[in-house]
Amino acid sequence: MGKRLAYSIGGIALVFAVWFIFYITVKNSVIVPSPTFTIKKVGELFTEKFFYSALFSTLLRVVIAFLISAIFAVITASFAYKFNAFANVFGAIVSVMRSLPTLAVLLIILVKVKRTEAPVYVCFLTLFPLLYTAVYSSLKSINTDLEDMCKVYKTPVIKKVRYLYIPSLFPKLYLDFSSAFSFGLKLTVSAEILASVYGSVGGAMQEAAIYDTVMLFALTLVVCVIGIIIEFIGKFAFDIVESKRK
Amino acid sequence: MKIENLTVRYGENVVLNGINLEVLDGEITCVLGSSGVGKTTLLKAVSKLIKYEGFIEDKSVSFVFQSPALIDGITLFQNLKLACDDEEKIEKGLIDFSLLDKKDCYPKTLSGGEKQRVNLLRAFLSSGEVMLLDEPFSSLDIKTKISIINYFISAWQKDKKATLFVTHDIDEALAVAGRIIILKEGVVALDMKIDGDYPREYFGDSDKRKMLLSRLI
Numbered sequence: 001m002g003k004r005l006a007y008s009i010g011g012i013a014l015v016f017a018v019w020f021i022f023y024i025t026v027k028n029s030v031i032v033p034s035p036t037f038t039i040k041k042v043g044e045l046f047t048e049k050f051f052y053s054a055l056f057s058t059l060l061r062v063v064i065a066f067l068i069s070a071i072f073a074v075i076t077a078s079f080a081y082k083f084n085a086f087a088n089v090f091g092a093i094v095s096v097m098r099s100l101p102t103l104a105v106l107l108i109i110l111v112k113v114k115r116t117e118a119p120v121y122v123c124f125l126t127l128f129p130l131l132y133t134a135v136y137s138s139l140k141s142i143n144t145d146l147e148d149m150c151k152v153y154k155t156p157v158i159k160k161v162r163y164l165y166i167p168s169l170f171p172k173l174y175l176d177f178s179s180a181f182s183f184g185l186k187l188t189v190s191a192e193i194l195a196s197v198y199g200s201v202g203g204a205m206q207e208a209a210i211y212d213t214v215m216l217f218a219l220t221l222v223v224c225v226i227g228i229i230i231e232f233i234g235k236f237a238f239d240i241v242e243s244k245r246k
Numbered sequence: 247m248k249i250e251n252l253t254v255r256y257g258e259n260v261v262l263n264g265i266n267l268e269v270l271d272g273e274i275t276c277v278l279g280s281s282g283v284g285k286t287t288l289l290k291a292v293s294k295l296i297k298y299e300g301f302i303e304d305k306s307v308s309f310v311f312q313s314p315a316l317i318d319g320i321t322l323f324q325n326l327k328l329a330c331d332d333e334e335k336i337e338k339g340l341i342d343f344s345l346l347d348k349k350d351c352y353p354k355t356l357s358g359g360e361k362q363r364v365n366l367l368r369a370f371l372s373s374g375e376v377m378l379l380d381e382p383f384s385s386l387d388i389k390t391k392i393s394i395i396n397y398f399i400s401a402w403q404k405d406k407k408a409t410l411f412v413t414h415d416i417d418e419a420l421a422v423a424g425r426i427i428i429l430k431e432g433v434v435a436l437d438m439k440i441d442g443d444y445p446r447e448y449f450g451d452s453d454k455r456k457m458l459l460s461r462l463i
Contacts, residue, residue, distance in 0.1 A: 145311045148309070149309065
């Protein structure tokens with residue numbers, strides 16, 4: 001754990017060092033602002049009310065899109081696992097969804113849907129195929145002897161879910177789901193920028209891009225840090241659960 | 247358990263071709279055959295895990311898989327609870343199979359022999375009327391194999407359930423079987439009674455071994 005933390009801190013320090021070198025080389029704080037000014041600006045952001053409401057609305061969109069994607073992915077992948085015909089049909093649909101160009105989809109969605117809702121749709125359309133594939137391939141990787149064992153011993157469905165599916169799927173799916181969540185944050189912010197969603201982190205970034213580069217970098221830094229924190233909490237919780245299972 | 251005219255096809259390929267067989271109470275019926283002859287297919291048909299043609303008497307079964315078929319994410323005790331709800335019975339079984347101190351361990355911490363003992367114990371704990379064993383000792387070294395055969399025989403002798411045991415190992419068959427059936431090209435090629443009290447010596451009867459080998463090849 002200590003070693004891993006040291007490597008992470010080293011990686012972050014390297015990013016800041018590269019940023020600082022760019023800052024010195026470019027010598028134009030409108031194009032590349034100073035890392036120290038940017039960090040100060042992040043500090044200031046946390047004293048402003050608008051920032052909290054923007055952050056809350058962005059995170060709420062991510063959570064909604066993630067939950068819908070996750071629930072839908074688990075249900076459809078379970079059906080696909082049980083019924084081959086459904087797997088073939090849904091496999092094709094998911095392939096199409098996976099190849100959709102995100103930005104073009106956003107533009108189409110914006111014709112019909114409110115700006116504030118469009119990022120949720122975009123996030124869902126991107127996360128769902130990822131999560132569906134993760135759940136379906138994990139279910140497929142369950143040892144067929146274990147399935148047969150449950151059939152032979154007439155294991156009730158609840159016991160089967162609790163003792164077979166959850167323990168077999170948990171380790172892989174937990175990691176897939178937690179990286180999908182932080183990917184969802186990135187996607188939602190991008191969609192908010194393109195859709196100019198007022199009162200969101202993405203919207204604030206778009207406004208800042210016009211007149212305040214330091215603010216743009218500060219907001220970007222905040223999004224990165226939140227993504228890292230989410231992944232860190234995810235991995236930390238995972239390690240605790242896994243260590244209890246050993 | 248009566249099995250009449252059992253046929254199993256995988257596409258065009260006929261794996262079992264009209265097998266007639268009776269698995270009797272108080273006897274271990276051992277099906278001997280080389281790899282790919284349809285031994286596992288026979289057990290899967292008997293336990294209704296695959297489609298088949300013909301008649302199989304409807305009886306509940308317990309199954310000892312070739313691989314231990316234990317769920318890694320739960321403890322040994324929880325694995326056993328999938329087949330039996332009676333915790334007292336499980337505790338007794340754990341003592342009989344010398345596994346009591348491993349009860350709260352996860353399968354990945356057990357040795358191959360211990361896992362296979364759990365696999366066997368689970369079948370004995372289940373209320374199935376017929377016990378099916380699919381080459382349960384094939385992946386074990388000879389010392390562990392002999393030790394586990396002894397566990398199996400002493401547990402089996404308590405209620406002497408009708409048992410169908412498949413293997414490709416003649417010595418294993420001679421050590422456990424009350425009757426040996428040789429399966430060849432999808433049909434029964436030999437059906438013979440084996441006498442002798444348990445426990446038997448592994449590598450015991452060399453004459454029977456030679457005869458079975460000649461029929462098997």
